[in-house]
Amino acid sequence: MTLLTVWPDTGPGTVVLRTADPAEIAVELKRLGVRYEQWPVLPGVTAANALDAYRDRVERVTGTEGYVLVDAMEMTPSDDPAWRETAAGSRARFLAEHTHDDDEDRFFARGAGVFYLHVQGRVHAVLCEAGDLLSVPANTTHWFDMGTRPDYVSIRFFHDDEGWVGNFTGSDIARSFPTFDQLMAGHRAS
Numbered sequence: 001m002t003l004l005t006v007w008p009d010t011g012p013g014t015v016v017l018r019t020a021d022p023a024e025i026a027v028e029l030k031r032l033g034v035r036y037e038q039w040p041v042l043p044g045v046t047a048a049n050a051l052d053a054y055r056d057r058v059e060r061v062t063g064t065e066g067y068v069l070v071d072a073m074e075m076t077p078s079d080d081p082a083w084r085e086t087a088a089g090s091r092a093r094f095l096a097e098h099t100h101d102d103d104e105d106r107f108f109a110r111g112a113g114v115f116y117l118h119v120q121g122r123v124h125a126v127l128c129e130a131g132d133l134l135s136v137p138a139n140t141t142h143w144f145d146m147g148t149r150p151d152y153v154s155i156r157f158f159h160d161d162e163g164w165v166g167n168f169t170g171s172d173i174a175r176s177f178p179t180f181d182q183l184m185a186g187h188r189a190s
């Protein structure tokens with residue numbers, strides 16, 4: 001289930017809002033210009049079959065939003081040291097605050113990830129789980145944490161074939177807020 005946690009951007013000491021109510025989350029995200037939808041969770045989805053499994057919905061999004069490239073990717077935990085190194089590199093890539101010139105639009109078919117949206121003087125952590133589609137508008141200051149043991153299948157939508165190029169702000173704000181691992185632990189316990 002999705003979890004939204006909002007703090008002032010001065011620090012995570014005060015929780016402004018914490019909710020797992022999809023309707024409330026949708027209202028909050030809409031105020032930020034973020035598109036959020038929930039799609040059915042299908043069993044056995046992998047990177048290889050995700051685009052087929054969600055074809056109708058993917059075509060609706062690409063048609064409505066004008067995306068020209070869609071792909072599916074997967075991170076499946078392994079104890080192989082090489083995988084752990086790859087996972088750490090993937091996690092590190094967008095763990096610091098940045099923007100993109102394109103929307104960052106992603107559907108989680110399996111697993112989870114946290115988008116931290118730094119807008120309007122607040123940090124909005126959106127813990128996305130299977131069935132969640134989130135679109136972070138171009139130029140929104142944000143960062144993304146997939147955790148120390150990344151585990152997800154996601155469908156990604158692009159307006160060009162360059163992928164998401166990060167324009168890093170140089171801020172270390174991300175280090176002050178709870179990580180994916182910490183948010184997940186609290187989410188599972190509640």
Ligand SMILES: [Fe+2]
Nearest residue numbers: 094100104144
């Ligand atoms: Fe990003």
